[in-house]
Amino acid sequence: MVALPSEWQILGPFPIGTREQEFGADPLEAYGGFASLEYSTSNKYPSELATDGYVGWMTVRAEDGKIGPLEFPNIRCEMNGVEMNGVPFGWSIEQYQCWIRGYVDVAERAKFEIQVQGSSEFYIDRARYHGDAYSIGTTQHIATLDKGRHTIEIRLVHDVRIYGGGVAPPQCQCTVHLQQLNETNPVRIPQDVLLPSLLSGKGFAGSFGRVSVQNLSDTLVRVTSIQIKIFSNDSKELKSSSHMLSSDPIPIYSGQTRPVGIEFSVDSSIAKLDSVRVQVHCMIEGNQTEEIQKDLTVLGIDWNEEAFAYTFIDYDGTVHYAMAKKPQVLDANPDKPVILALHGSGLEASTRFWTDSLPVQKSSWIIFPTGRTSWGFDWHGPSTKNAFAALQSIAGQNEHRWRQITTGWDMAAALKTAEESSWTIGNVKQVLYIGHSNGGQGAWYIATHFPDTAIAVVAASGYIKIQDYVSYANWVSNAHVDPYTKGIMEMSIAEYNNDLHIPNMKGIPILPHTGADDDNVPPLHSRKLMRLLNENTHDPDLVKTSIVPGEKHWWDGVLRNDTVQEFIHRQLESSKAPVSGRYFSVVTTNPAGIGSVKGIQIEQLVIPYRLSKIHVFQHTSEGNLCQFQTLNVSAFTLTEYCTLDLRNGFMIDGTSFTGIEKPRGLFVRNKITGEWRNIPDRETWPVPNERSRWLYGSLHRMYDGTHPLRVVLPTMLDSTDEKAQFQHAALQIAHDWFLYGVGDSEIVEDHAVLERTELSRNDFVVTVYLGRPKQNQALTRLTSKRTNEIGFGEDPPSIQIDDQRYSAKGTGVLFLRPGFHSQELAIVVAGVDADGFNAALRLLPKQAGMMVPEWAVIGPEAKFKGLGGFLEAGYFDNNWRILRH
Template sequence: MQLQTALFSSLALSQCASQISLSPTWDLLGPFQIGTREAEWGADPLSFHGGFQSLTLENTTFPSSLPINGSATWSTTTLSRTPTLSNSSRGTISVSFNNTNWDILRSTYGWSGIQFQAWARGGIELCAEETVVVYVVGANEFWIDDRQYFGGDMYAYKRAPLVVKLGRGKHKIDIRVTHDIRAFGGGMPPSVGVEVDARIAKGGLVAVEEEIVVSDLVAGRLAGKWVSLPVRNEETEGWIEVLEVSGGDVCKFTKVSIGEGYLPLGIAPGQSRPVKFLVEGIGFNSSALAVKIKYRLGNGGKENWVSARKPFATVVSLELPQKYTFLHPSGIVSYAVLRPPPSIASCDPHPNNILPILLVFHGAGVEADSDQSKSQYDGMPDLCSWVVIPSGVTTWSGDDWHIWGFADVEAGIKAIPQWMKDTNWNGQGIDLHKWVITGHSNGGQGAWYALTHRNDKIIAAAPLSGYLSIPAYVPYCMWHESDPKKKSVVFASLNSYKHELLAENMVGTPIIQQHGQDDDNVPVFHSRRMSQLITEAGWKTDYWEIPGRVHWWEGVMLDGGLSPFLRHYLEDSPTIAELPSKFSIITANPADMGSRGGIVIDQLSAPDQLGRIDVEVFDSLWHIRVSNIRRWHFEKPRSSRSRFPTRVIIDDQELEVPSQPEYWFICSLDLKWSVVSNSDWKLEERVGQQWGSLGAYLSTKGPFNIYLPQESATSPYYAEVASGISRNLFQYFAADSEISSNLFSPNTTVGNSIFIGFPEDLGVSLSDIGQEFPISKSKAAVFLRDASGYRRRYQIEPGMGLIYLYPLPKGGLGIVIWGADEVGLRSAARLFPLRTGVGQPDFVLLGREAGWSGVGGVRAMGMFDFSWNISSGAYV
């Protein structure tokens, strides 16, 4: 049976009142159970029945654990249209279900019980063959004419749409809808609004003016010279090369960018990429940034120009909050908001007139550059500090202020001396290594992350209405059933972001907590629980609950005890407190953990459990007890918070602390500690930013490189997967990526690499990494060498997919994505990290059953240890 007859009832091809139109009525099928952030694992019950794409209205009911009588059935909803021009069509479908007793589910399982998934089917009609730009907002998976597109746009960025060629007539759109509490809230009855926006493509290269990243114009000067202009190739065939960037009459540009060879910049069909450049001269009375980009379609094609223009936001005084730009470690242009210390402030206690930083983390969905954000400290206009409000690159901070978002925080702080030069600042100086941190909601969680991961830099902290961790926010109890060991691997990969496990890292730092007592967004339980855990760790917080207040209110950043707390630690006592004579360091991931008491952990023994160091200080002698730590060293703190030792007793072994700048304490297999200064271990062992789960790829120090295998020429779905990954990187992180069918070159590649296929099929040899890797493949099987050295064999079968981290030379990192067929490749690719809380370990081998059972369909998964061998805690 075809789509219901009403689906296109108002769309007659003979009339063609509009070039493009969305169907007015949409069919729904659901609801079905889904756990928190489980969709990336598959976990679609309809996959068991052949997939929603194969179903028609004749298939009437399907088993489901949510609706009354255990049956999900078809229903309909209408498109709420938004007026548009004839070359576009846009509207929102509301997805909700009245065949479920949501009150009972919520009363039993809390927010977990009212999360659901469902499918919606509608369509697009075209009067002629067209290239179409499609946005699907509020969903992370959709299909057009039975072609899958994963990633979507859960957070309404509208940064990276799909570009697809469609013929004349009707085209089916199937959208997988997931009700995620963090994205849509916990209102009753639960519902999701999904916006569909389809436009006829302009063709060629399109400059996205509304997404230009440029500094404010402050007293006639740009607060930062870096500018980013996103562009999109609106062709479905043929690459575009960006050849030149120049300015209009109002500004002059330098040659583009960092390093040789930035231009020409290749943009694949349908791909979106940010073009970055420096602006050297701006006229004093300039009102807008004018940009021209010269490009060429295909090799030897005609050269064309595209232009963009963005009005400057102007700030009259250098002492007011202002937006400045800088380079994120990945090489893209980011921004933060800076309020320099006012000249009216009296800052006598500060040595050499060097002031600390008040670091403010914004909440989810908040633009750091908004008026609300910029004005939140207007009530303290004479504060003796540098107020820094990082963007985290995106309004959701990419990954909740973790790897990607926190790298942006530190890059923004590091860029302030350049801001001083660019603006001829002659006021108070700045101490880049002394922070008072605060943040609200997701920003409060970001403050917990900073406290537990960068403790040696923090004077004091004020987490406001923040949640403990993602698993504590909306519990994972509704995930599909699986072997408990599989679940343990998933949860272990989230340990670095479970701040409740890291509470001991906060001991010694002054903390104030504040939370609205009637908060229905982040329940006050989270703050109460953290206060209790910190007490049990041997420390205490100054804890405030505000009666009658909900999640947000005007003054939330300064009310209660906040203002005197901030003034005290920024003005009266702007020093990092000395640690107690007994303190501990706990880490789950050495890559995202800074120093504490000058101690830096380099390697864990077992990567899937927490490591800890307990310290007792006796003047120049430190007694140290170690658990699950293989390698560590001292990084002498810039502050005087710890008396630096000359000798240490590690697990009853006494050792001298070397005087040379580079050395490590290392534990041998027979549990003996020694000191080494030879750094050759970095060539073959897991080092630095290579640590972490699959999300470690976000620690790239350059653009992402996506490599296609040679068979991509005959199997177009390889290129589709690569294009989808690039689109998702730009959508969720504003990250840049290069798609290439060239062989990998270890000598020229900068940044982290993504291999669509096994590394040896893409030019990577084992000699590049200096050792045999524990994952390999033959024509018939995939092999995993487990912790005992046993080579386990997994017969290749339809629907099998594999994704894993892979070490590259010079501390680089790769992600390998392989599939036995198209289904398997797409199944593995959806685990490429986009959202926090999914819990992807270092490697995952998926079977076909993952389509409906999620983690239950995993054949093997786990972590790699310090020597890139599979950990004994893996599921194999």
């Protein structure tokens, strides 16, 4: 055993902006960095947060690794504007960072599990680990520590979104977990196994499960089999079968945790049980074949009384769950809408008070998706895909009468009445979206980006966008970065700006809903979006905000409010497709992150990441053609949602189309003449090496793959230290995707990378290549197939952008490029040295709101200047050339 220190050294606080720390932006780096500074009662460092402009060292006591809540002397928070009245900078001034140092003594060389909850980065003897910022509690790092003293250094950020705001003094805390591993097994199942709910008298609400397996050994292991056995309370084993979703053994790298999906079925006798005991048997193959066992108890629930969890295969092949609340009446109406309810930050979808916040509806099902975790990605990207997969999967399960739940037993047939035996979920393409707080923002996001699925929206206490929730205005970087570079970075998250995409919502009934005294998401957010909606329709009274006097951010009945329920019932009863009127617009900055709008799917932009629009004029008088006027659009599709009357023909920017009975397929603009043409068979478009929306970035797309995220290790290295560095980096990438999205990653060595030839049309693969081509054989092969304007030099190592060469120590590069396959997006992370590589590695986005474009060169000054230390950054055009704005 090892004892954590009872006393820790603290230095700070210093300013830091929302989502800024991954760019560096640490003022102490101007003085050599915290790791090089020794504790001193006299040394002080400049910080505008302090009354006299300087902060120094202090010590705090800790118990069981819990450090804080921290309070700093010499900080007059009210003068900085922390209190809500008269705030000069808003919550952004409450974002601060500090450093924490402690020492642990290890009696003998041993292996430990390590994690810091509440911090996104910490260091063991200067080796950087990615922490558990939200204290989700699902991950642990494995590290071997030699005999002797070891230094733990923690960079702690007071993130308002985690710790709250408007309270003086703002306080944050973290918890250090360090425990010697006494496991004798090479692997373990570190967290509860995911299984669907056991519905009393019916069976399991799904046939899929998830077992997370962590490799504790020093070598690669392969999971060859996972099986579950199910027992009644009297220990009688039920007849069941189970198998992994993967037909091949699953390799797990040393220290890595992978979520393994399983499928199972149970004999119909389970319908008589109110609880069962489950044994999980995991077979692994490494140096020897071993079996790991884990036991758990599953209690039955009454689906007439509470929401239940069902499991499904998500877009990337991992198994996830969503909660469902069945209606009062199960009927066979296939057209009834479904309600999708999006939770707030830090809230599990299974939390009882959340699933109870919406009353049971007469005939419409309510689905509560997870967004993949309690924090997710602000309902962007992976979270949105998860929500849509939850809808599609429950409809699919119902189509098959839930037969996959048990062997030879039909759930629907087990229901009592004849009317109930033919029930359906309804139309999952006709959805009423509801959300609260972050989920309220998510409801705005889905309605502005995927409006063709929305019959109506209730956005309760939802903010406009992250930059307006906790402002980016107080970033350390702002004092160092030029407006052009800052604009380039902001373009990477412009696709998530709900206000910019408001025109896409035209015709959708909206109810903004908020408490009048909300001190978390002020009513100003809802009122502003209401104003923009009404301006867009030129009707000042079209949408009105429901503002409840005396209520704050959350209150009992926030969604049971009479106004909310009357709105819901009215929209469910009408369940009509939104009416667009004779004029509407489609708006986006990135087709990769948006669905069809009024049946129009933008596929390609003339200048990627610039605002693009399609204005549609639907004339009613006979003989007048429907007209499409485009701005910065070079290709779009008319989808199944298109209800435009095009029988008399139509025009796109002056190009006439007639005689097309049911216009579908793709319309592409000639880049020379400007004329448009219809391509019914899109197999011929795009041409090789040309980008469509599938291969647009930004780097946030790294988690959108339909297969496990693949991380490729270099092996052409000069030393064992280099090898250890890259292995450690790969584990941090896999850690982040598992922690923040319960995502799966495959770590492979470069010589083992083969070109994929089996991809289907809907597949999308993301591969991360670590190191320069000289270090990474797979990257060498990839760059030999097609070069681009970002290259590498050796002797000395350098990064080449066009004719500009960067070779200074500490310089790194991160960029997208085409992969081996036409539906593969490659991400390259490299540096001229170890420091440069690590600087580039930090830029891989693991949380929503990080501003990372399609490529960036980061220099050593970023350590304290943040964005001001970026040497270049930008995007690619449709032919993978650097886009010159």
